[in-house]
Amino acid sequence: MGAFLDKPKTEKHNAHGEGNGLRYGLSSMQGWRVEMEDAHTATVGLPQGLDNWSFFAVYDGHAGSRVANYASKHLLGHIITHSMGPPGPEGVTPAPAPAVETVKMGIRTGFLKIDEHMRNFSDLRNGMDRSGSTAVAVLLSPEHLYFINCGDSRAVLYRNAHVCFSTLDHKPCNPREKERIQNAGGSVMIQRVNGSLAVSRALGDYDYKCVDGKGATEQLVSPEPEVFEIERALEDEFVVLACDGIWDVMTNEELCEFVKSRLEVSHDLEKVCNQVLDTCLHKGSRDNMSVVLVCLPNCPKVSEEAVKKDRELDKFLESRVEEIIEKAGEEGIPDLVTVMRNLSSESIPNLPPGGGLASKHSVMEAVYKRLNPHREVDGNGVDLEDPW
Structure with missing residues (x-):
């Protein structure tokens, strides 16, 4: 659940960059929470010959920041390894870009492998650290947008002046999630796994991943992401990734309309992201907050x-x-x-x-x-x- 401060910490971490025909900005803020448990990734140009690919992600940690921080540094590497194979020797011509289904399978395998890998960390294995983390991401190739979600952080695509796509939150009450939880011997009470955890998929959270006879994706909490592939279009304007500290107080449409209105008055993407966090704080969000804004070539221009x-x-x-x-x-x-x-x-x-x-x-x-x-x-x- 998390404890709260007497007043919010409003200092922000910002970053921005550009390349591959896009610009991005990001902002994160601790807010009312006692600890900052969010993390993020922003990478323009990927290894393994994927120079014209980019990757952005938001990780919303709970019960500590260990899993979120580790995933922010290493998840992309696992995904690339399982999409492209291990790096070849220097000077060798890189392999052609992988097929769509290969990428989707590589993303899924990357999540399962990093979750399996982190389980071997002594503090996580011995229960000294019980942290877990959601993960929401977008992997951009020249032709496709791969939306990736594990948990209740969310990504939206704004295309042709409306919300074209949104990832689906993994909540214990969702029928498909609830069925898996019950099949693993658990229950859903007060909309939480065993009355405690508010998300049904996450990295880490190994206390909920120890049911004998069940595979990694059949546990009370699953590390398996949902992956959605969308062909890029000239009408694509921007992608927003954010943790539930944002979505608790703004709908998909509200956030996108607000971002659009701010892009029409400022080129500064860090400033736009900061305004999102401040607005959500004053709308009543009590959680850590992180947002990544990825602007594509057709994004709104200053008017x-x-x-x-x-x-x-x-x-x-x-x-x-x-x-x-x-x-x-x-x-x-x-x-x-x-x-x-x-x-x-x-x-x-x-x-x-x-x-x-x-x-x-x-x-x-x-x-x-x-x-x-x-x-x-x-x-x-x-x-x-x-x-x-």
Whole structure:
């Protein structure tokens, strides 16, 4: 379940890059959790002659970060080995790109092999470390997108101005997952495996993978990923990978519409990803948060009109915060939460779709701090002198 801090840690880890006709940005934040258990992978240009392939992934750890961190460094290597075979001698012409079914089988085998490999680590084998991790990824070849999912992190493809594809969350209540769990002698209670674990597929979690007579993919928790192959199209705009700290508070459509609106006002993909995390924090997410945004050639471009509207919205919100504080007068200065509540009851035009007022929290907070420099406000917009 995880313990929580008194106030969220909002410092972010960022990265960005480009190549192979794409750009990417990523951001991760600890948030309200006591530990940061997320990890990620972002690789443009792969070994084994796959220079024009790329790989991105998000890993959402639980009960510790060991499995997530190890997978972020080594899962790709296992996938490539089982898709392409071991590296050949230097100077030898690389083998042709593997067939689609070979790649899909290599991905599945790579997951099973890394899970088997990690099981031999002494701390995981002896139960000193009971960590596990989801994994969601996209492997891009020149012709295909391979979406890979194990757990309840999620990937979406935005194509031709709508959500074209989404991976399926592996939850214990899903009929297929529940059947496997029960066949392995387990149960699903309060939507969790044996009343405890909230995901039905994951790397690690070896306490749930010790049923005699059952194979690796027949255990209470399975390390087997689902792999979906989609042909690339000119209309592809972007792919978003995120952990459930994001999806807990935003739907597929909301997140994609918000990302689209932010891409129309900024080229900076790190900034866009940071805005996603901040917006989810102010929408109420209490989990670690990680997001990877992969922009394809047809991704939304910055629009002068969109930039103008966004600036006008910021100025309007700044003026409204000033007005609310000025009108308070003798009644006393309201805390920022009260200001936000007042504004949420108003009909404000041109708020970012999917993000709403929460996505403009930093604008309003900046005005509030300028007008009330001696009042302390934490990273979630709660006035610490007068918490609600």
